[in-house]
Amino acid sequence: MNAKEIVWIIIAIVVIGGGWLLLRDTTPADTSPIKIGFIGPLTGDAASIGENARAAVEIAVEEVNAAGGINGRPLEVIYEDGQCNGAVASNAANKLINIDRVPVILGGACSGETSAFAGAAEQSRTVTLSYCSSAPAISQAGDYIFRDYPSDTFQGAFAAKYMTETLGTQNVAILYAKSDWGNGIKDVFRREFEEMGGNVVAEEGYEQTSRDLRSQLTKIKAANPEAVYFLGYTEASIPGLKQAKELGLNVPLFGGDAWDDSKIWTDTGPAGDEAMYSIVYAPLNEEFRIKMKDRVGTNEITICSPQAYDGVKVLSQVMEKVGTDSEAIKNELYNTIYAGGVSGDRIEFDENGDLVGANYIVKKAMNGVAEPVQ
Amino acid sequence: MDLFVQLTINGVIAGAIYALIALGFALIFGVTKFFNLAHGAVAVVGGYAAFFFLEHAGLGVLPAAALAVCVAGMVGFALHKTVFLPLRRRQATNLVLLIAALGLLTVIQALIAMFFGSQFHPLSQFAGAQEVYRIAGGAITLVQLIIIISALAVFGLLTLFLKKTKFGKAVKAIGDDEEVAQIVGINTHAIIGYVFFIGSAIAGLGGVLVGFDTGIEPTMGLSLLLKGIIAAIVGGVGSLSGAVLGAFLLGLAENLGIWHISGEWKDAIAFGILIFFLIWRPRGILPR
Secondary structure: OOHHHHHHHHHHHHHHHHHHHHHOOOOOOOOOOEEEEEEEOOOOOOHHHHHHHHHHHHHHHHHHHHOOOEOOEOEEEEEEEOOOOHHHHHHHHHHHHHHOOOOEEEOOOOHHHHHHHHHHHHHOOOEEEEOOOOOHHHHHOOOOEEEOOOOHHHHHHHHHHHHHHHOOOOEEEEEEEOOHHHHHHHHHHHHHHHHOOOEEEEEEEEOOOOOOOHHHHHHHHHOOOOEEEEEOOHHHHHHHHHHHHHOOOOOOEEEOHHHOOHHHHHHHHHHHOOOEEEEEOOOOOHHHHHHHHHHHOOOOOOOOHHHHHHHHHHHHHHHHHHOOOHHHHHHHHHHOEEEOOOOOOEEEEOOOOOEOOOOEEEEEEEOOEEEEOO | OHHHHHHHHHHHHHHHHHHHHHHHHHHHHHHHOOOOOHHHHHHHHHHHHHHHHHHOOOOOHHHHHHHHHHHHHHHHHHHHHHHHHHHHHOOOOHHHHHHHHHHHHHHHHHHHHHHHOOOOEOHHHHOOOOOEEEEOOEEEEHHHHHHHHHHHHHHHHHHHHHHHOHHHHHHHHHHHOHHHHHHOOOOHHHHHHHHHHHHHHHHHHHHHHHHHHOOEOOOHHHHHHHHHHHHHHHHOOOOHHHHHHHHHHHHHHHHHHOOOOOHHHHHHHHHHHHHHHHHHOOOOOOOO
16 A cells, blocks of 8 residues: 555545545534623613612513523623613623624613614614513604513603593693603603693603702793693602792692602602503513512512513514514514513514503602502 | 892892802812712702601701711711722823712712602701792792802801911912822821811702702702803802802893793803803802
8 A cells, every 4th residue: 555545545535534524413512602792771760660670570581581592502691781771781782782693672661762873773783672662753763673571652642641631630640750761751741741732831841860940840830721741750750849839839740751660759759649551551560570589679660671571572482583683672572462471461563673562650759659540 | 220129039049059069069079170070969958957857857947957968078077988989099080080970970879869859859848948038129938048048158158267277288288289289288188088078068058958948959050060160160160259150140130130031041151151161261259
């Protein structure tokens, strides 16, 4: 056997052996974690909402992983703080999109957060599922932008109807936070309320970070409204409700879903008595309540936490079916129907990526606690 | 008429809060000549120290507030000793000091958020139900009255103290020329240290009172500071009476200014005034 033959034999062995190794189905199953992003206000305005939502997401992720993950791959969430601020949320999203390269972002919470990064997410084909943003403008944000929280088109209309028909008020004043959420809901409310024959006697905005609403409230009081529609987040609402009482503004105060934060009512005490607000009806369930209590230490389930929890479940269901390609996830989301969630009996998206349908209830505060109005 | 009275009262309350921040700021600027942005953080420290003494140490309102004011003063003094003094010894420019102070503002606010959480805390829950007084058709609470009285009292006492004591003369000498003051035998570093303590304690008092009026949160330092700085610039940087005048002017302009326009323009009015003064009267109403 000469050297040439030996080389040929080695080549033959390598080719045959290599071919056999390649053709044999030996690819080990991919068990690397599937990473998705989370954006919410973990500090700053609305931090209590963001922290509570994070707890709900952690519970959902644990449940998904305990049940074997997504096709055997564990789910992992990268949490980023959006501070309820567009610029901060935009930076957070850029990091998730460009550095972590996640296929999906769960968030943002505040409408200002989601609006700020929706463009970047759409461009990079990153599926965005917001669990809390309700500003009507987000409907038009793009094909990759979804939300399992209802648009404020529903809430503004509900509030207008409730204030004219149930409370019987004809002249109302609006006090709103200058944010995508506050502006969006105010516009819908005003339009609907005036269509029903109501009269908006004053409309006062305030910077979201402002804690001194006295002059706005003074002007509202001078306009003599029968009720005030007060759209504010926790941090401005606590002093705002107190200042309204101090100034002797003794008319019903009606708020938006952001008031579903028990901190507002414990901190304002008697100044918050009789205040009312609308909130999306969430069926919840005992198991979810217990798990949340174990995690956050109180009975607190703030607005959007059920939606954040369901968001993880919806995304897992979709990725289980179509994998982690963002375009496939997007297409599948439009066809998904998720039943039996804690935020609603049925989660389904319309052609704008918005939640189809919404039910609201009204809660009223008394002695530091807000309870549903029968 | 009622509307005018109430808006004026609102303006005076806001002005008094700005005055407390501006007074300490102007005092420190008077001797160091740099923009101490950490001044806003010191006010936050005051608010949170009061919160700590009330919530965790179970102290009464008055001792808690008094201790909190001291804590804020000591933090200001410590910042001077550990950061500003070494930088100044190294002949750092005012830009370097400004950036160091901005860094301190961010770090202190972040530390407070780590220890106390970033939630909003109204301190008024520790003071019980608030008495509301009626003045000529307008409403004002006890805390708000205390804020106004404190601002005026602090201003009066401080002016008297600086006028009548040797310490005050030393402060003025350093403000005029630090090197010459050193040459004539004034221990400038020690005096500046005391000035930091006093200025920071006043800011701390502002933080505590804001806490009782509305509430505290780690990020409130920057907005308080900005309004304080605008007041100081409008009044005439480094001048105490200018700072107080500027503060009340700012508070009244902000609150009366939105009489016929929407309240969302409040901050725009404040910064509009700042730009106006920077361009047409950069030395302020009462230059030092």
